[in-house]
Amino acid sequence: MNVLKVLLVQLLRLLVWLWCRKRTKQQSGTMNLIGVAHDAFNSRDYGLATELYKKCVSELDGVADAAATRLDLQFGYADSMANSGRLRDAVAVYARIYKRGCVPDRLRHLATALIGALHADGPPPAPFDPLACVACGSVPRQPVSWNCGHCVCLKCDQKHSRDAHCPRCGKSKGRSRREVNVLINTLVQKFWPKHLEAAALRDEGNSLFKGGCLKEALEKYNASDKLVKDYPLTLANRSHVLLSLNRAQVALADAETVIKIWPHWPKGYFRKSLALSSLGRHDDSLIALACCIALERNPHPLRHDMCLALHHVLLPTLRAKSANFWIKRRKRASSDCEDSGDEDLHQHQQRARARQITVQGLMDRMLKAAEQLQKNTKSDKRSIDFLSKETTSPAEVVDFECVLCSRTLWRPVTTHCGHTYCWTCLDRCIDYNHPCPLCMSPLTEGVAGSERSVLDFVEKALSLLLPEEHRQRQQQEQEQSAEPQRRIPVFVCTTGFPGTPCPLFIYEPRYRLMIRRAIQNESRQFGMAAYLETEGRYADFGTLLEIRDALSFNTGCSIVTCVGISRFKVLSRGEKDGYNLAQVELLKDEPIPDERLEVVTALHNEVRTRAHTWLSFLSEKCRSEIEQTFGCMPEIEDDWFALPDGPQWTWWLMAILPLGSKLKVGILGTTSLEKRLRAINKTLEHLTSRNII
Known part of the structure; x- marks a missing residue:
């Protein structure tokens, strides 16, 4: 009998040992899995992290000594779902954690994911007052102008000195040193003196608020509101100070007035969110904050506020407090009814909880409200003409x-x-x-x-x-700018040729103006002709140039890169603002008769061969400079004989041949390809025979 007892005890010990060993291996495997889940989360593979955390949580269920680890895993599970875009599922997990009374500061991932969802497409372009400061929205005080064309208050310019771009258009603000814009400053003082005085009072209120003098600050805001009634900037600041004085209901009224006047201004929704939270209406506060984020250009500084709002919504005791607000409000509204006093508060709480939206439903409401607000903002094409309607003096x-x-x-x-x-x-x-x-x-x-x-x-x-x-x-x-189409400005300089690059340095005042106007014109074209000293005027034939690029300097001078487009003949001459105008006729080559095509082709090949021979005699340095300026010699086109200006290589050659100005003009005005080829051939013969290189 004793032997049997001993055997049973030993068997029991063996079973316990086997169970402990199995449990240890299982826990060891779970811990390894937890490490893999953490690694997946840190590497931003949130889909894999979600699955791993879920498995870890299920394996640790029922383990008494793993409560802390299980809580951390549940947060990891929720954080992974939030970061992977599964917001509704993530919120449900966070809500389950909060029901257990766990309130650690672990909502930053949910807050960041919500901000990303609310701000996925960026803030819509909201209507704005075109006469207000682009930074603060007020009447511009001591206005300065940025390079983008927008103006701001001098204080706003100094406040945003580190920002390189305009908050409205995103363009560069330009130079750091700025003077007050004299004209805008004069206009503001004439048209909006009350707004300037109200803005000064608002500034005084801001200073008093920063110094902790809340009641004195409120007086300044009230005085500012009397001068300019219901100006959103004043109301938003007054809402802030009223909330600090524990007058949340009045602060909420000011915030709602701001939203009514400027429905696309994020600060109004932010003030409303704070006031609602102070009143215990945390669900509505979260929705207002979501609307603020949906309109805000840079919502990331609001992450802490989003964490607090989510904390208030998820914490069961605070949600009950939010429900009690509506119960008490309903009791006050029905206090005149005879049977209102017979209802028990507990019954009100039960009914309120029955009507209360789930946390997931609240997320849906929040996202839907923000999405609708963004749609309304995008579709609203109105401008806020607040200032233009309140001028005190007529414009002259x-x-x-x-x-x-x-x-x-x-x-x-x-x-x-x-x-x-x-x-x-x-x-x-x-x-x-x-x-x-x-x-x-x-x-x-x-x-x-x-x-x-x-x-x-x-x-x-x-x-x-x-x-x-x-x-x-x-x-x-x-x-004034509607000139006849055939009247073109003429730059008197040298002879250009079709298809050939022509870099120009423009320094004379009259030609600076001419080039600016040409650039502003859609065609970006002007004519160029050589000056003939023997005739005392510019030539009768020239080239139409197209501006490809222009580099302007602060001095007004510019380097202009042009290319020849076509030839022209001057029909009549004129002048405008110091530079020449001409009515012209565009030239093109006469068609080659069929019986002459074979002769012209043979001449074409002969001239090209002779051109290559002449080029081969040039020094390497000379050829390099030619290629840098005019490029390489163009290839022969398949239809060179049918082109309006003939083969391109002939004009390239004309640009580098050492010919007199009058001879170049004569060849430019020739509309017979055969005559032009013979003139070039004769020139090459002359250069080769005399070794002119």
Whole structure:
């Protein structure tokens, strides 16, 4: 009997040992799997991490001493789903964790994923007030102009000095040193003096708020609101200070007014979110914050606020508090009813919880609200003409007059010294190296055409405040620039040839203007003809050039890369703003008769062979310079005899042959390919026989 007991005890010990060994191996395998899951998460393979964390959680279920590890795995599981885009499933897991009373700071991955989902397509282009500061949305105070054409308050410019690009258009802001724009500053002081005073009071309120003087700050905001009623910037700041004074309901009212006036401004939704959270309405607070993120250009600084909002929504005790708000509100609304006092608070709580949306449903509501807001913003083509409708003085034409041309400003631009002129008027000043007419500062700094844009504020103010005068000025410019199609500007320099590159350095003021106008023209073309000293004028034949590239300098000079397009004959001559105009007839070769085609072909081959022979005698340095300037000798086209200007290689050769200007013009004006080939052949014979290289 004793032996049997001993055997049973030993058998029991063996079974316990085998079970422990199996459990140890199982836990060891699970720990290895956990390590693989962590590695997958860190390498951003969130799909694999989700599956591994899920398996680890299921294997550790029921293990009493693995509660902490299991909690960490559940968060890893939820974080992986959030990062892989499975937001609804992730929120359900987070909610289960929070029901157990676990409230660690582990919501950053969910917050980041939600922000990414809300901001997937970027913020839609929202309507804006064209006359407001692009940084703060207020009337521009001490306005300065950026190179992109937008203007900001001087303080906003200093505040955003580290930002290289405009927040509205994304273009470069340009130079760091700026002067106050004199014209815009004068217009603002004339049209919006109350707004300037209200903005000053708002600034005082901001300073008092930063110093902790909340009641005094509120007084300043109230005074600002009396001057300019319901201005969104004032209301948003007042909502902030009211919330700090524990007056959340009034703060919410101000935030909702802001949203009503500017429905596409993210700050209004942010103020609303904070007020709702303070009132215990955490579900609505989360939705308002989501709307803010959907409209915000840079939503990532809001991640901490999103974490807090999610924490309030997920924590069971806070969600119950959010439900109680609606219960109490309903009780107050029904206090006049005879049977309202008979209902028990517990029954109200039960009904409220029954009606309460699940956390997953709340996520759906949040994403849907943000998506709808983005759609409304994209489809809203209105501009916020808040300032243009509240001018205190009528606009006059003299307010927008250019001091150089004494006409209404056209395509207004500003100088680094802060003065405003028509674009073309400023160009003419630069052409002649004149200083600024108003302050005599040099105009060579930062005023090149590539470094400036039309002043958006002045252009919009003109079109909104003086629409008829703006339309008339536009019509004047269109009529002035409407030249007959065959009248082309002529650059008197040398002889160009069809298809041949022609680099030019433009330095004379009249030709600077001519090149600018040619570039602005869709065709980007102008004529070039040689000056004939014997005749005292430019030649009767020239080449139409097309501008391929232009490099402008601050001095107004430019290097222009052109190529010949076709030949022309001058029919009549004229002049405009100092440079020549000509009515021309485009030339093309006469068709080669069938009976002469064989003769012309033989001549063509002979001349090309002779050209190669002459080129072979040139030094290597000379050939290298020719290729750098004009490229290599073109190949023969299949239909060279039918081209309007004949074979391209003949013009390439004409460009490098040492011929007199008059002879080049004569060959250029020849419309017979056979005659042109004979002239070139004779020239090559002469050069070869006299060893002219």
